[in-house]
Amino acid sequence: MTVAMPRLTARRFALRPPRPPIAAATVVLGLALTAVAWPSLFAADPLAADPLHVLEAPSAAHWFGTDQLGRDVFDRVVHGARHSLSIGVAATVIAVGAGILLGLLAGLTHRAADEVLSRGFDALAAFPLVLLALLFIAIAGTGTVSLIVAIGIATLPHHARVVRAQTLVVRQAPYVTHAVAFGASRTRLVLRHVLPNVLGPIPVLAMIGLGEAVLIAAGLSFLGLGPQPPSPEWGAMLSEGRGYLHIAWWASVLPGCAVTATVISLTVIGRHLQNRFEGRHQ
C-alpha cells in the first residue's frame, strides 16, 4: 500500500491547515475590529472632500489614493469597516437567533409542525440567496435595516437545520429523560437542559456565516440597495468607483480588497475552529 501513503499524509495535512494563514487572518480580523471600534485611530474624516486632489493615485499622503471628490480612499475604507461589518454582524445575529428559535420549535413540537418548518428551511436554503434578499427588499423597501433583515432571513435556514438536528439528538439523551422523570417544567427543560446542549456548533457556524453575510451585504449595496452615498460602505464605494475605473482603479479595487481580506480571514479562522472542535474535514 505504498501508493496510498502520500495521500494519507496529504489528508492529515489538510486536517490541520498551516499556521501562517491563521496568524495572518487573525491580524486582519484584529485590524478590522479595531477599525470598527475606533476608526479615528487610523483615519481622518471619510467625508472630507478636497477638489484640488481628485482621483490621485496611491501615494505617501494618500495610501489608497483619492476618489472623484478628492476624499481619501484609505480613510473611507477604515470608516467603512464599521458600516460593512456591523451590517454583517446584525444580519448574522438575526439569522442565528431566529435559526435557534425555529430549530428548537421544529425539534421539540409536533411532527406536523416539524415537517412544515423543515420543508420551509429546505425551500429557503435551496433558493438563491441574492434573489431571496432582493424579494425581501422589494417588499420592505431599500435601506440599511431592510438589507440587514433580508440577509438575516436568507441565511437563517442553515442555523435552523443544525439546531433542529441537535435538538432531535438531545431530546433523546438520558439526562433529558431524567429531568422529565423528576418533574421538570417545560420551560426549565428547554432552557436548562436542551438549549445549552444544542448550541455547541453555533459559534463556528456563525463565524463562517458572518463572512457570507459580509459578502452578500457588499454585493447588495453595490447594487445600490444598502446604505446610500456618501456613507463609506465598501460595496457602495465600489459602485461609486466603477464609473471612474478607466482612470482610477484604486477607488473601486481597494475597497473590494478590504471585503475580500475580511471574508477570507473569517473563512480561514472559521474552518480552522471547525476542524479543531469537530475533528471534521471542511
Added chain:
Amino acid sequence: MIGAVARRAGSGLVVLWAAATAAYLALLAAPGDVVDSIIGDGADSPQIRAQIIAEWHLDRPAVVQYLDYLWRAAQGDLGRSYLLQRPVRDVIGDQLAPTVRLAVAAAVFGVVLALILAVVTRGRWARRVSSTAELVLVSTPPFLIGIVLLSVFSFRFGMFPVSGDRGWAALVLPAVTLGLPIAGVLTQVLRDGLDRALDEPFAVTARARGLTERSVLVRHGLRHSLLPAVSLLGWLFGALIGGSVIIEQVFGRPGLGQVTLQAVSGSDMPVVLAVVVLAAAAFVVVNTAADLAYLIIDPRLRRS
C-alpha cells in the same frame, strides 16, 4: 423509473404552487398602495384611480384575485408590469436571451476549469497553490473580480469591450467573472472526491492492471468524484442567477438581472414575482435533472 420521474414532476408542481402563493402573499403584504405604484409619476386624479382599480380588478375580494392570479399564471400570463406598462412575459422574454447566454457560458467555463484544475493539481505544491486560489476566489465578491478584469483587460489592454452585449467578445469577461467563483467551489469538491476515490480498492486494482496513473484518475476516479459535484447543481444554478444580477450591473449588460434590479428598486411587484416564480420553475427542472444525472453517472443507483 417512470414512477420516480412522475413523483418528481408532481412534487415539482407543488413547489411551483407554493412559490407562486408565497409570492402572491408577499405582494399582499407589501406596504404602499398598488394604485400608487401603478400611477408612479404619472397624472393622478380620482377618475384615473377608479379606472386603474377597475382595469386591474383591484375591487374584487383577495381570494378571487388570488385564484384569478393562479389561473392566469398556469396559462403563462404573469400579469402586467406597473412601471413599464407591458405584459411581464414580454419584458422577461426580451431580456432572457442575454442572461441565458451569460449563465451557460459561465457554467461551461467554471465546470471545465474545475475539472482541469482538480485533475492537474495533484502534486503537493500545485495542490497548495490551487487551494489558496480557490479560497481567494470563493471569498472575493464577484463584482470585485469583474472590476479587476475590466480594469486590466478592457481599460489597460483594450482587449474586450467595456460594456454592453454586442458580439462574443463582450461575453468573455462577464462569463469568466461569473465562472471563477463557481470553479473555486467545484474544484474543492472534485478534489475531495478524487482523493476519496483513489483510496478505494478499485483504484489499486486498476493500477495493478497496469493502467497509468492519469488513466486511473480520469477514467475511474473522476466518475466517482462527480457524484458529490452533481448534488451541487442546484447550488450552481442559484449562484448563476444571483451572480448574474450583480455581473450584469458591473458590465452594463442587458438581461434579467437588470430587469429584476429595476423592478426591486421601483417596487414593480408583478415583475419581481414573475422572476421568483420563474426561478422556482427553473430550479425544479435543474433538481430533477440532477436526480437523473445521478442515474447516468452511478449504475449502482439504477438497480435499486
